[in-house]
Amino acid sequence: MPIDTRRDPRLVAALFADVIGSKAIADRDSLSSSLTLTARTLNAAFEPAIAEPFAIVAGDEIQGALADPAQAPLCLSLLRETLAPIRARATVAIGIVETLPARDRPRDPFAAASDNLAGLKRSGGLTSYSGTGPAGDILLNAICRLVDPLLEARSDKQWEAIAAYRRLGQQRAVADELGVTRQSVGDRLAAGNWRATEDGAAAIAAYLSLVCGS
Numbered sequence: 001m002p003i004d005t006r007r008d009p010r011l012v013a014a015l016f017a018d019v020i021g022s023k024a025i026a027d028r029d030s031l032s033s034s035l036t037l038t039a040r041t042l043n044a045a046f047e048p049a050i051a052e053p054f055a056i057v058a059g060d061e062i063q064g065a066l067a068d069p070a071q072a073p074l075c076l077s078l079l080r081e082t083l084a085p086i087r088a089r090a091t092v093a094i095g096i097v098e099t100l101p102a103r104d105r106p107r108d109p110f111a112a113a114s115d116n117l118a119g120l121k122r123s124g125g126l127t128s129y130s131g132t133g134p135a136g137d138i139l140l141n142a143i144c145r146l147v148d149p150l151l152e153a154r155s156d157k158q159w160e161a162i163a164a165y166r167r168l169g170q171q172r173a174v175a176d177e178l179g180v181t182r183q184s185v186g187d188r189l190a191a192g193n194w195r196a197t198e199d200g201a202a203a204i205a206a207y208l209s210l211v212c213g214s
Contacts, residue, residue, distance in 0.1 A: 010097055011212060012051040013069035013131075014113040017079055017090035018121065022060035031060070031086065038062060038082040046075055051097075061117075062088075065109070069094045070209035073201035076127065080151070081166060084159035087152075091116040094131030094212065126151060129204070132211050140204055147200040150193040158192030161185050165194070 025031050039054040039062055049071050054064030062079065066072055072092045080088060093116055095109035109131060116128050126148040129140040154162075164174040165185070175182045189195075 010051065010067065011069065011094070012065045012067055012097055012109055013072040013208075014052075014065045014093045014095075014109040015054075015063070015072055015075060015079075015090065016093075016113040016117045017062045017076075017083075017088045018117055019060040019083075020087045020089055025086070032056075034083055034086050035060070035062060038079055039064070041082045042075060042079060045078060046071060063113075069212045070205045072129075072208065073204045077197070077201055078166070081159060081163035084154075084163060085156040089117070089120045089126050091120060091128045091130070094129070094208070132208070136207065136211055140207065143200050143204055147197050150197055154192045158188045161188035162192050162194050165189060 019025070019031065019035070022031065035056045039056055042054040042062075042064060043050060046066060049066045049068040050064070051067040052063075052065035054062055057063050066075060069092075072094075076090055076092065079090065091113050093109040093112035095112060097108055097110075112130055116130055120126070120128055125144075127144040129144065130137050132140060161174060161178065164177055165171065168174050168177065171182050171185045171189075174185045178185070
């Protein structure tokens with residue numbers, strides 16, 4: 001079910017993701033298994049920072065929320081790497097969750113994330129952020145527009161190597177797991193623009209840490 005719990009006033013980063021071209025995926029069981037694994041992985045990896053557990057919604061979306069917005073960029077990276085080769089668009093909406101009656105409270109981050117994801121679907125965009133103020137949102141979304149083409153250009157093997165490298169931390173370990181040479185792993189990381197995308201995520205995380213007081 002979509003996130004609808006409101007326990008107490010708090011700052012959260014609502015993270016909503018949607019599988020791109022899900023209707024064209026014939027193997028529905030495989031899609032469901034991949035989404036389930038991804039939600040489980042995120043909940044385990046970010047357990048201390050989970051404000052709302054990640055769950056599958058409408059058969060092709062993952063929704064969740066973090067109490068520490070600065071962890072959202074890494075969460076997005078892990079989501080995409082776990083889900084690959086299935087591709088996903090995603091949005092992060094930051095805001096205060098209120099216990100006030102609906103008529104009295106400001107637009108919350110969950111509603112914003114839902115609207116933002118719909119906007120990404122219409123525009124064909126891949127990633128967006130909102131809730132940091134006009135100047136902050138312009139800055140973060142400019143970074144996304146630079147990084148997103150690098151993500152879109154990745155091959156399945158590059159996604160595989162990048163996901164394994166995040167998990168294992170050493171190119172030799174990745175090479176052993178994938179049955180390839182260490183040079184091949186390095187080539188896949190470089191061709192997948194791993195460093196550039198990590199730098200982009202780190203820049204966004206640093207900004208969110210600053211403005212959100214993380």
